[in-house]
Amino acid sequence: MSTIESRLAELGVTLPDAPAPAANYVPYVIVGDMVYVSGQVSANADGFIKGKVGADMTTEQGAEAAKRCAISLLAQLKAACGGDIDRLVRVVKLVGFVNSTPDYVEQPKVINGASDFLVAALGDAGRHARSAVSAAALPLGVAVEIEAIFQIK
Incomplete structure (x- = not known):
């Protein structure tokens, strides 16, 4: 088990298989040492x-x-790294979209759910730049969608 996956296990998290794209796009693109991961929507088992x-x-x-x-x-990153998630150098940026009412103003607190988890799982490598914005609606009625940029070795 990788170092990162061991830390995830300590947090009670096992990475699922990377979700397949739902339309005509790819789940990630690697350019040099950067991995651009398409937006991942809120889902569980x-x-x-x-x-x-x-x-x-x-x-x-x-x-x-x-x-x-x-x-x-992280599941998409693991797939992009051929199964070796320990190639991660750092999380560079998150862009988070929150399906929220017009008067709701706590989008940053919602996206903190992702940011806090990544720092807990990855330490300083999980610290990142980010945006947290409202959306009138998101695909399939999901509550949250987040895309990411990672640096790998």
């Missing part, structure tokens, strides 16, 4: 995590949905 934060979901529930996006991002 039971299916998509749907809802609108500020209406039928709390900020805390949104943060848990964002954490699930981060787990999918």
